[in-house]
């Protein structure tokens with residue numbers, strides 16, 4: 001039996017990177033997937049990959065920062081697949097590194113609206129449906145930037161720290177409901193978001209240095225985050241609630257150090 005057999009799942013940010021890998025993994029393991037993103041071309045590619053592999057998926061073009069759109073894609077899942085068992089609220093933006101004096105309130109609000117309010121809206125409108133079924137799993141993508149400085153800009157890091165709090169507080173807000181809330185804190189993963197970093201390193205010939213401070217000595221792949229999302233989505237994680245897990249090759253396990261050699 002497949003690990004998500006019979007489950008109805010929404011994955012946001014499914015047009016690229018971690019969201020695409022997760023949507024594919026969920027479908028491979030038997031879930032019917034609503035793939036959500038605002039990048040329509042990439043979204044169509046993800047759904048084609050899933051259906052060509054024999055899975056079930058549909059594309060919904062939506063902005064996760066907009067409440068009416070979130071309500072709409074959740075309703076689409078319930079109406080199309082007959083219920084809602086899993087949401088992976090993964091869509092996010094980095095916002096770049098803007099010097100403190102140049103950071104505006106609009107810049108902060110734009111990032112918070114997608115990275116933190118987006119997952120909040122998925123919880124607000126998805127959790128009550130799951131609670132009505134007595135069971136469900138909502139997973140959010142935070143980041144190692146939520147745990148330590150120097151892995152993104154200030155509003156990005158704050159938005160991701162907010163996500164860590166969101167899954168803790170949601171677990172208690174929905175006490176006894178049967179719905180679980182957890183977050184994943186990825187390390188450096190090669191995706192659309194980090195493409196400029198990898199491109200720059202390759203063009204300079206310094207790509208061999210990527211991961212040099214990481215005990216696993218490399219960057220991560222989207223599938224390695226999808227594997228954690230798959231576990232948290234499945235009934236294998238039935239006693240896992242209100243937690244955030246770093247999937248970073250060990251990057252955040254250490255104090256700062258000078259690498260040997």
Ligand SMILES: NC(=O)c1ccc[n+]([C@@H]2O[C@H](COP(=O)([O-])OP(=O)(O)OC[C@H]3O[C@@H](n4cnc5c(N)ncnc54)[C@H](O)[C@@H]3O)[C@@H](O)[C@H]2O)c1
Nearest residue numbers: 013015016017018038063064091092143188189191192193
């Ligand atoms: N790549 C990394 O190293 C890394 C590390 C830590 C956390 N993350 C987080 O992982 C998540 C996935 O990012 P990724 O690395 O796969 O990057 P990505 O750019 O490849 O994918 C992000 C997707 O989110 C979509 N998106 C952005 N804003 C949206 C909106 N308002 N509505 C709908 N869709 C929207 C984009 O169109 C894109 O397809 C993000 O939350 C990101 O912050 C990534």
